[in-house]
Amino acid sequence: MTEIKPKWSRRKEARPTEIVEAAMDVFAAQGFAPTKLDDIAKRAGIAKGTLYRYFDSKEELFRAVVRHGVAANLEEVEGAAVAARGNLGDLVPVLLMLAADRLGDGRIPALARMVVGESRAFPDLAIIWHDAVAGRLLSVLTTLVAQAQARGEVRPGDPGIHAFSIVGPFAAALLFREVFGAGSPHAPDLAAMARQHAETVLRGLEILPAERQREG
Structure with a gap:
């Protein structure tokens, strides 16, 4: 196993965000099952007892990682949805470019792969990811699509x-x-994929204006 060096110098107190950042690094590098709280404390440059002042368990720390490192990005999506005023034509390109940008942080895809690989043994991982990330994003998009359908802008x-x-x-x-590596000749460029898939x-x-006229 590759040794993970401390990211911060040792101190009397560590802020929770620093512990969460250290946990994100370690979970992404090692996975959930092999990771010990000792590993995270070492990465953060603190004593294990200090970590327990903020987090009671590894599951609670993973929930904080998802909330801080992944779900927080959804606030940008929700803000973009408000700015787009429900117009999917404006929102979808922004949403997909945000996804391409965030997936550039290799820790996030690694965490997603970890959830897929270890959720049977640790079902709480899937629940946390679903409720904070996947379910939240799909709920926002489903609502926007339904609203666009009600306005006659999106197909039934x-x-x-x-x-x-x-x-x-x-x-x-x-x-x-994550499975085959970015070096595969078939691995898509995420920014290019965002642009092409949005279109x-x-x-x-979308129902085009000419189609609406024919239907009208």
Whole structure:
């Protein structure tokens, strides 16, 4: 196992955000099961007892990692949704470029792979990820799609399935790159994929003005 060197110098007190950042590094590098709280304390440059002042268990620390390192990015998505005023044509390109940018932090794809690989042994991992990330994102998109359908801008169909069609290819790209490596000739460039998929999925979902006139 590769040794993970301390990220911060030792101090009397460590801020919770520093502990969470250290935990994110260690979980991404080692996975959930092999990681010990001692590893995280060492990475943060603190005593294990100091870590316990803030977090009671490894599961609680993982929940904080997801909330701090992953779910916090969804606030940008929700802000973009408000700015777009529910217009999918404005929101989808922004959403996918945000995803491409965030997935550039190799720790986030590594955490997603960890959840997929270890959720059977540790079902709480999947619950935490679902509630804080996947479910939250899909709920936002499903609501926006349903609103766009009500305005006659998006084709009929289950809005939840439409939401999956928007983000699903990025989930596939994430897993592909984690399993086969970014060096595979088939690993997509995420920024290019964001641009192309935004155009493709919007062409499929949106009802064009000419079509609305014919239907009217």
